[in-house]
Amino acid sequence: MGIAQSPDLMTAVPAAAPGAPPELRVGGLTPLTTVDYPGELAAVVFCQGCPWRCRYCHNGHLLPPRSPDLIPWAEVRTFLQSRRGLLDAVVFSGGEPTLQPTLAAAMNEVRALGFKIGLHTSGAFPARLKALLPLLDWVGLDIKALPADYPAVTGVPGSGERAWASLALLLDAGVAFQVRTTPMPGRDGPAELAVLRERLAALGVRDHRVQRCRTEHTLDPSLAEPNPGG
16 A cells, blocks of 8 residues: 655644644555545545554554654645545554544544545554544454464564454444455465455454555565575
8 A cells, every 4th residue: 555645745743832732643645545445535644653563564664653754634634625525535544543542533623524434453452443433434454364373473462362352343333344464475375364264254254355465665574585486
């Protein structure tokens, strides 16, 4: 999922005024997409920061919680105001959007502009996702593997239990959602994917998409090395 930054949206973030509430930290913006919210024309707001370090991540610049190149939220809001009537939805992606406590406030501002709200999440924070459900029209949940296999992907113990707890929340919530799996090289064999598909189907997941892993800019460069046997 590429990141495009419009030239007028690349101003460095000014220092916050004393006592001013924190704003959403935005690391990138895609002005128009037809693939990130099924059936809708959308913009994508890429939220800065992620608690996991997935070896095959290709958005490494979004992992740190802060960056010198953040886009001020006020500029994002102004851009979205100019797209009222042209776009249907705004998707908050990342990084991991639920890492930021200001996400709900940003979503409320966007909803007030008349847009549907989409969320791309790894499910890293189930309790925060639960609190956001009343604001969401659609969720794209990244399920990377079976729970026990997550630490080998994310580098974080217990990450699989969190992601699958988020899946359980969505199954009970009645919010439209899609499960997306980008299998990590070395864990993308047909047998492994078949087991994952069966487990998801048994839980009631009806929309599961498997996406090809892009290895040209992975966090772990060894994943991009050619397979000697291939």
